[in-house]
Amino acid sequence: MLVSVKQISQARDAGFGPGTVGKTCPARDGRPATHLPGTIAGNPPGPRRSPAAHPGPGTAGRPTHRPGQGRIGVVPELPEVESLAIFLRERAVGQIIDWAASATFAVLKTYQPDLSVLTGREITGAARHGKFLDLVIMPVSGAPVASGPAGELHLITHLARAGWLRWRDDLPDKPPRPGKSPLAFRLRLEGDSGFDLTEAGTRKRLAVYLVEDPAQVPGIASLGPDPLADSFTAETLAGLLAGRRTQIKGVLRDQKIIAGIGNAYSDEVLHAAKMSPFKLAASLTPDEVAGLYTAMRGSLKEAVARSAGMAAGELKAEKKAGLRVHGRAGQPCPVCGDTVREVSFADSALQYCPTCQTGGKPLADRRMSRLLK
Numbered sequence: 001m002l003v004s005v006k007q008i009s010q011a012r013d014a015g016f017g018p019g020t021v022g023k024t025c026p027a028r029d030g031r032p033a034t035h036l037p038g039t040i041a042g043n044p045p046g047p048r049r050s051p052a053a054h055p056g057p058g059t060a061g062r063p064t065h066r067p068g069q070g071r072i073g074v075v076p077e078l079p080e081v082e083s084l085a086i087f088l089r090e091r092a093v094g095q096i097i098d099w100a101a102s103a104t105f106a107v108l109k110t111y112q113p114d115l116s117v118l119t120g121r122e123i124t125g126a127a128r129h130g131k132f133l134d135l136v137i138m139p140v141s142g143a144p145v146a147s148g149p150a151g152e153l154h155l156i157t158h159l160a161r162a163g164w165l166r167w168r169d170d171l172p173d174k175p176p177r178p179g180k181s182p183l184a185f186r187l188r189l190e191g192d193s194g195f196d197l198t199e200a201g202t203r204k205r206l207a208v209y210l211v212e213d214p215a216q217v218p219g220i221a222s223l224g225p226d227p228l229a230d231s232f233t234a235e236t237l238a239g240l241l242a243g244r245r246t247q248i249k250g251v252l253r254d255q256k257i258i259a260g261i262g263n264a265y266s267d268e269v270l271h272a273a274k275m276s277p278f279k280l281a282a283s284l285t286p287d288e289v290a291g292l293y294t295a296m297r298g299s300l301k302e303a304v305a306r307s308a309g310m311a312a313g314e315l316k317a318e319k320k321a322g323l324r325v326h327g328r329a330g331q332p333c334p335v336c337g338d339t340v341r342e343v344s345f346a347d348s349a350l351q352y353c354p355t356c357q358t359g360g361k362p363l364a365d366r367r368m369s370r371l372l373k
Contacts, residue, residue: 327351
């Protein structure tokens with residue numbers, strides 16, 4: 001199906017910018033998303049080549065970015081998961097598990113050992129592997145093991161895009177029944193407290209694993225190095241970028257290259273580094289690698305420090321408040337005052353400051369440029 005220039009113009013007037021043709025476009029007022037009449041389905045997920053810093057032929061004088069105030073995501077990334085681990089060290093470590101139960105059929109990704117073996121065991125630690133949250137569980141010292149492995153167990157959670165952990169001091173004494181609510185998993189401690197794992201929306205991707213070794217979780221086994229680890233140096237980053245002729249934005253988000261950074265903090269890191277998200281990773285000079293390393297460590301450590309001591313329920317709001325460019329399209333850059341711009345892809349969007357990152361030039365969306373040729 002062909003798209004006319006008139007239809008594209010109508011899409012712009014309706015508030016939909018380049019990169020949104022053929023996909024569901026969220027309404028700005030929070031109402032359900034709609035599809036534009038006559039749009040093309042199945043467009044590729046973002047530009048494949050390095051986009052030029054100017055519009056393509058036939059786009060002179062036409063906006064290449066969707067106007068508006070942007071969208072701030074609350075997808076859990078390294079700082080939020082690290083803060084949840086800190087929170088659980090304070091609240092859950094040293095506690096005895098009463099029971100654990102899944103409230104949806106798809107959330108539990110492992111079947112042996114069974115969740116029932118957790119009853120009566122002690123939570124001895126909380127850790128993070130990239131975006132994975134890890135509760136370390138051991139038999140109570142001196143007590144016989146009723147069932148299951150006699151050694152250490154790990155209850156590991158990946159919150160995906162819309163999952164979250166909610167602490168409660170008064171959980172019911174009976175396990176939940178599977179239903180249509182956002183509740184996916186519940187862990188109750190002796191004394192009535194514990195936590196729920198919830199997931200909004202219809203695309204259920206939250207995952208829970210019970211394993212004897214974190215490396216048994218495929219997503220953890222394939223993780224790249226952690227950017228906050230002491231062993232992660234500027235030389236480590238240089239080695240990871242060398243020879244990669246892919247855009248730096250995608251490299252930062254690839255969990256097999258660097259663990260824990262997602263869409264939001266890759267925008268924040270690149271803004272702090274004053275670097276275009278479309279710059280090829282292999283093209284970075286030693287000085288640029290050093291600047292990116294400093295920005296990466298600084299942005300992530302700052303985000304973790306801001307949320308230190310906060311309750312789990314406060315972390316989402318803290319993430320929103322702390323972001324400088326991500327989700328803030330149309331707003332002024334807090335550094336230079338220029339307008340934050342956005343480039344949309346099939347299932348995500350990036351935000352950046354032209355003055356700080358691209359020499360004042362807006363990044364083009366080649367998919368829309370091709371449609372207008």
